[in-house]
Amino acid sequence: MRYMTFGRNTGLRVSEYGLGTANFGTLWGGGANPEEARKIFERFAEAGGTLIDTADNYQIGESEKLLGEFLAADRDHFVVTTKFSLGATRPRISNTGNSRKNIRTSVEASLKRLRTDYIDVYWAHMPDSVTPVEEILAALDDLVRAGKILHAGLSNFPAWRVSRAATLAELRGLNRLVGIQLEYSLAERGADRELLPMAEGLGLGTAMWSPLGGGLLTGKYRQSRRGRLSDWEGLAIRLEDSDQRTEIIDAVLAIAEETGVSAAQVSIAWLRARAAKAATAMVPIIGPRTAGQLDDYLGALDITLDDAQFGRLEQASAPRLGQPYELMAGHLDSVLGRESLHFNHPNTPVA
Numbered sequence: 001m002r003y004m005t006f007g008r009n010t011g012l013r014v015s016e017y018g019l020g021t022a023n024f025g026t027l028w029g030g031g032a033n034p035e036e037a038r039k040i041f042e043r044f045a046e047a048g049g050t051l052i053d054t055a056d057n058y059q060i061g062e063s064e065k066l067l068g069e070f071l072a073a074d075r076d077h078f079v080v081t082t083k084f085s086l087g088a089t090r091p092r093i094s095n096t097g098n099s100r101k102n103i104r105t106s107v108e109a110s111l112k113r114l115r116t117d118y119i120d121v122y123w124a125h126m127p128d129s130v131t132p133v134e135e136i137l138a139a140l141d142d143l144v145r146a147g148k149i150l151h152a153g154l155s156n157f158p159a160w161r162v163s164r165a166a167t168l169a170e171l172r173g174l175n176r177l178v179g180i181q182l183e184y185s186l187a188e189r190g191a192d193r194e195l196l197p198m199a200e201g202l203g204l205g206t207a208m209w210s211p212l213g214g215g216l217l218t219g220k221y222r223q224s225r226r227g228r229l230s231d232w233e234g235l236a237i238r239l240e241d242s243d244q245r246t247e248i249i250d251a252v253l254a255i256a257e258e259t260g261v262s263a264a265q266v267s268i269a270w271l272r273a274r275a276a277k278a279a280t281a282m283v284p285i286i287g288p289r290t291a292g293q294l295d296d297y298l299g300a301l302d303i304t305l306d307d308a309q310f311g312r313l314e315q316a317s318a319p320r321l322g323q324p325y326e327l328m329a330g331h332l333d334s335v336l337g338r339e340s341l342h343f344n345h346p347n348t349p350v351a
Contacts, residue, residue: 001048001301004281006079008203010151010178012120014079016272017297018051018207019044020287024066025059032289034066039291041070047298051079053181053207053285055125056110061088068115075116081207082110083155085125097128100139107148122149123181126156133165141174153205155181159194166202179205181285186248186267186317187213187238193321200279201349208271211284213238216245217267219253244316251316255309261299268300270313279348 002016023030024037032040041052052071054063064082071078084106087095095102111117122143124136140152154162154177162180169176180199182191188210199206212218214237221240240246249263256263268284275282288294305313321329333340 003050004283005205006121006151006283007179007199007205007280009176010205012079012151012178014051014205014281014283015049016283016301017044017049018053018081018283018285019049020209020285021052021054021063021067022058022287023289024054025062027060027062030289031059036290037066038070040288040294041067043291043294043298045078050077051081051283053081053209054114055083055086055123056088056106056113057083057086057125061109061113064088064110064113068113072115079120080114080116081121081123081153082114082119083123083125084110085128088113098124098131098136099128100135103136103139103143107143111148118147119149121151121153121178123153123155124157127158127161133161134168137165137169137172137174141169144175151175151178153177153179153181153207155207156183159198162195162204163198163202166204177204179207179281181207181209183210184208184271184282185211185213185217185238186252186270186313187216187245189317189319192319193325196278196282197349201351203280203348205281205283206278207283207285209285209287210237211271211286212264212267216240217249217252217263219249219256219263222249247316248313251312255305255312259303259309261303262296264293264296265300265303266305266309266313268297269303269305270310272300273305273310274314 003013004016006012006014023032025031026033052067054067056064058064071080084103085096085098088109089095107122110119122140143149144152152175154165157180166177180195182195184191196206215221216238238245240249252263252266256266259266271284286297288297336343
């Protein structure tokens with residue numbers, strides 16, 4: 001396992017994989033029982049993993065409770081991140097969203113379940129459409145100053161909201177956002193349009209959830225409905241519902257056969273290669289349900305795709321960027337004085 005700082009705005013050190021714990025517990029009807037969850041946690045730690053990601057709503061709070069038990073002996077070694085917005089109990093108007101009140105009550109509940117007195121990165125899980133970002137930033141800044149959290153970030157927020165929040169925090173002298181969370185994989189590359197260029201330009205770390213498209217990229221759903229497709233009733237997964245997705249899975253399976261490794265390992269190897277080309281940290285948040293699935297993820301650390309294989313996957317999965325990006329690409333040579341091939345472009349996107 002290799003390590004990096006989580007973006008250019010912090011010295012926070014994280015492992016190149018983050019362990020997602022949405023499968024820690026069984027209250028959602030699918031997941032890992034406490035014994036299997038502990039085995040996954042310990043094996044991840046033995047492999048050098050330090051970044052652990054959870055949320056108050058995962059398995060209705062059971063994920064945080066189990067993680068609190070596992071962390072008890074060596075809490076400070078790990079970078080623990082959790083989220084608020086969706087609530088750990090039955091959703092009500094008073095215990096959900098991103099208001100200052102809910103942030104305050106949510107952090108206290110998460111600290112109790114996690115058996116810790118601080119959280120390394122505290123995420124707003126998603127926008128609630130009604131709370132101004134100024135209120136979110138102020139509440140998170142209060143928590144940093146109180147020592148309850150060390151850093152803050154935004155998960156599943158659109159790029160324009162993140163950009164405004166990052167700018168306001170900087171101008172008002174509030175603690176800066178350190179990163180974003182988003183879905184990213186060969187099966188879902190919408191973040192290439194706005195979110196990833198923004199993160200690179202602003203130096204934000206990026207935590208990428210569902211790196212296997214909820215299991216789609218393993219190819220297993222072509223044979224059966226095993227896994228989250230059945231246990232979670234299709235929530236938070238991608239389906240083979242387009243010609244492009246079929247082309248992607250065909251390419252992954254073909255390269256897996258050529259190289260003698262699993263389709264999951266090919267998909268993760270592509271993601272690691274993509275991350276290596278980025279101007280800021282991109283960390284896959286892996287979410288194994290069994291220790292065997294974790295071993296598959298860890299095996300991908302030793303796999304390197306050649307340029308041709310990477311290019312095949314890149315071409316099959318490339319999203320259409322739409323406007324204004326297609327217009328910009330068509331006129332790039334003109335706006336650079338017909339010298340685009342001889343122009344030294346910056347390493348990070350220019351805002």
